[in-house]
Amino acid sequence: MQPGGPPLKLGSVLSLPVAESSTRVRVARLGDLRALAEIRRLSWWDAYRGLVPEAALRRMDDARMVRRMAHALAQRWHVILMVEDEHERPLGYAWIGPHRERVGDHRGEVFELYLHPRAQGRGAGKQLLVTAIWSLVEQGLHPVIVWVLAANPACRFYEACGGVRVAEGPVDVGGRVLTRVAYGWSDAFPLPLS
Ligand SMILES: CC(C)(COP(=O)(O)OP(=O)(O)OC[C@H]1O[C@@H](n2cnc3c(N)ncnc32)[C@H](O)[C@@H]1OP(=O)(O)O)[C@@H](O)C(=O)NCCC(=O)NCCS
DSSP states (O other), rough: OOOOOSSOOOGGGGGOOSSSSSHHHHHHHOOGHHHHHHHHHHHHHHHHBBBBBBHHHHHHHHHHHHHHHHHHHTSTTOOOEEEEETTEEEEEEEEEOOOSSOTTTTOEEEEEEEEOOOTTTEEEEHHHHHHHHHHHTTTTOOOOEEEEEETHHHHHHHHTOEEEEEEEEEEEEETEEEEEEEEEEEEEEEOOOO
């Protein structure tokens, strides 16, 4: 489903009053993708080792990921938001766009949300998620949904950020069938950080 209206363009949403922190969220550009692909690989190894087949982790290829992300950025409805520290070092990213599968009336999706392992647990994930959700809301792409492996501790993160479990089902990850769950934000959007 492609929504109507103008393509995803982010402006005012990025000036939301986010936390009094030294991190900031901005739209990623092509030149950022190599660093984001590396963060994705490190985050996968850290979060998914023992959960998904190791072969799937070993097959990860930064160059291939950069091509996928670059292709997505060329799509008018896809945006990659990134969070960086006070020295403009990338800490993580959220890849957002129109919901891919029909689950209820959800229209927007956070496809990926990954922080560098050393950047986790300090509020940057929430800052990124809140900005991602509000970006989608601003474009009329809501309610918003995110899929996560049921065994991933990140489920607690989505719950802490106001997500409500709306669906569950099997997913094949590298040849192993795992359970995934979907969290949705409908009328209970997380508030901007203050
Ligand atoms: C999941 C992830 C994005 C969360 O980002 P983060 O920066 O570590 O989380 P934050 O510090 O912003 O935490 C925000 C809230 O979630 C809670 N939370 C985060 N991780 C949690 C966990 N594993 N268990 C319980 N609560 C958790 C925090 O306590 C905090 O609660 P509060 O707002 O009430 O204080 C990050 O940890 C990550 O990249 N994990 C590995 C990759 C991954 O699993 N990504 C999701 C794939 S769908």
